[in-house]
Amino acid sequence: MMNETARAILAGAILSSFCAPGAPAGAAGPGAANEWAAARAARFAAWRAANPDADARLRRAAADTRALLAAERTGREGVAAAASPPVILRTRDSEASYWECAACPELVVVPAGRFSIGSPVNEPGRTADEGPQRRLAIDRPLAVGKFEVTRGEYETFLLATGHPISGNCVTDRAHQGTFAPEPRTNLRDPGFPQTDDHPVVCVTWDDAQAYVAWINAQTGGGYRLATEAEFEYVSRAGSTTTYPWGPSADSGCMDANMVDAAARRKYPDWPAASCDDGALNTAPVGSYRANAFGLHDTIGNVEEWVEDCATPSYDALPADGSATRAGDCARHMVRSGSWGAVPADARAANRIRYPTRQVDDSIGFRLAKTIG
Numbered sequence: 393m394m395n396e397t398a399r400a401i402l403a404g405a406i407l408s409s410f411c412a413p414g415a416p417a418g419a420a421g422p423g424a425a426n427e428w429a430a431a432r433a434a435r436f437a438a439w440r441a442a443n444p445d446a447d448a449r450l451r452r453a454a455a456d457t458r459a460l461l462a463a464e465r466t467g468r469e470g471v472a473a474a475a476s477p478p479v480i481l482r483t484r485d486s487e488a489s490y491w492e493c494a495a496c497p498e499l500v501v502v503p504a505g506r507f508s509i510g511s512p513v514n515e516p517g518r519t520a521d522e523g524p525q526r527r528l529a530i531d532r533p534l535a536v537g538k539f540e541v542t543r544g545e546y547e548t549f550l551l552a553t554g555h556p557i558s559g560n561c562v563t564d565r566a567h568q569g570t571f572a573p574e575p576r577t578n579l580r581d582p583g584f585p586q587t588d589d590h591p592v593v594c595v596t597w598d599d600a601q602a603y604v605a606w607i608n609a610q611t612g613g614g615y616r617l618a619t620e621a622e623f624e625y626v627s628r629a630g631s632t633t634t635y636p637w638g639p640s641a642d643s644g645c646m647d648a649n650m651v652d653a654a655a656r657r658k659y660p661d662w663p664a665a666s667c668d669d670g671a672l673n674t675a676p677v678g679s680y681r682a683n684a685f686g687l688h689d690t691i692g693n694v695e696e697w698v699e700d701c702a703t704p705s706y707d708a709l710p711a712d713g714s715a716t717r718a719g720d721c722a723r724h725m726v727r728s729g730s731w732g733a734v735p736a737d738a739r740a741a742n743r744i745r746y747p748t749r750q751v752d753d754s755i756g757f758r759l760a761k762t763i764g
């Protein structure tokens with residue numbers, strides 16, 4: 393069994409990665425990215441024509457959020473009880489989604505609120521780094537990628553910038569069940585079939601930051617990775633159960649691509665959800681139901697880099713939902729669990745520390761942005 397926690401520990405010991413400036417051969421490449429970019433440009437133009445008020449709606453959602461927060465702020469200080477239920481402050485535009493450029497990932501405006509990060513001490517599968525539970529405020533108008541960043545989106549960035557492709561991606565293609573860096577393996581050939589609609593994998597935290605910088609250069613700026621607190625907040629989307637859909641992984645196969653019956657056919661000794669989500673490795677983004685905030689795949693499919701440096705607990709986590717930079721910044725936090733997440737790793741509270749330069753066939757990312 394090779395769960396993601398074990399994989400992260402192994403990675404810390406054996407990680408090696410290199411950057412190849414050339415384009416390795418793969419199922420998709422610049423030509424496919426050109427086709428993808430043309431198709432996206434057409435969709436974006438149609439969407440802009442159908443939503444001439446998108447920018448105004450966004451500004452209104454941000455203003456509404458600020459007004460709600462001002463009204464709710466009284467009494468927030470001193471609320472420490474981990475058991476207090478989440479408070480979700482929905483504006484009338486909370487469901488708004490938008491694109492800021494043809495190459496940009498689609499964002500969803502997320503309601504502000506308060507919630508408890510981490511897991512209760514009696515949660516099955518819990519590890520000590522998920523505590524202590526802390527009451528946090530997500531009190532900035534926020535938009536988050538509706539989906540994980542896709543292969544097509546990332547290829548468009550590569551084409552535009554010549555950013556190097558991180559190689560030596562961790563995979564088990566050489567020896568099934570033994571995950572290790574492998575020279576043939578990179579985002580264009582991760583060792584399993586993908587199309588432009590699948591989430592990009594085999595990207596480092598630094599690659600994600602380079603993509604963020606490029607998107608900021610295409611727009612008015614403000615894009616970043618979600619903070620770890622924001623990620624758990626949007627992944628839970630108001631839920632307090634072990635999984636956002638309920639207490640058991642076994643009822644989650646409509647909601648998340650994780651280790652399930654499909655994965656068990658290849659990895660018979662892995663603990664698995666006792667249902668079939670239909671995907672062994674990555675699935676096209678948005679293949680599973682959106683959560684209560686309208687976001688897809690915040691559990692499963694690929695693990696996702698967040699902004700925070702690695703920490704062993706929530707003791708030093710800022711209460712305002714911002715990122716921790718006080719930890720070990722040679723590593724960063726990853727959230728969501730992936731196609732390779734066993735049930736314990738797919739829990740909403742699960743968090744994993746990976747080397748910042750980890751290149752891994754289970755890790756991608758999505759964007760976030762403070763709005764207004």
Ligand SMILES: [Ca+2]
Binds near residue numbers: 649652673
């Ligand atoms: Ca699966």
Ligand SMILES: [Ca+2]
Binds near residue numbers: 540692694695728729
């Ligand atoms: Ca995910």
Ligand SMILES: [Ca+2]
Binds near residue numbers: 518519
């Ligand atoms: Ca854990």
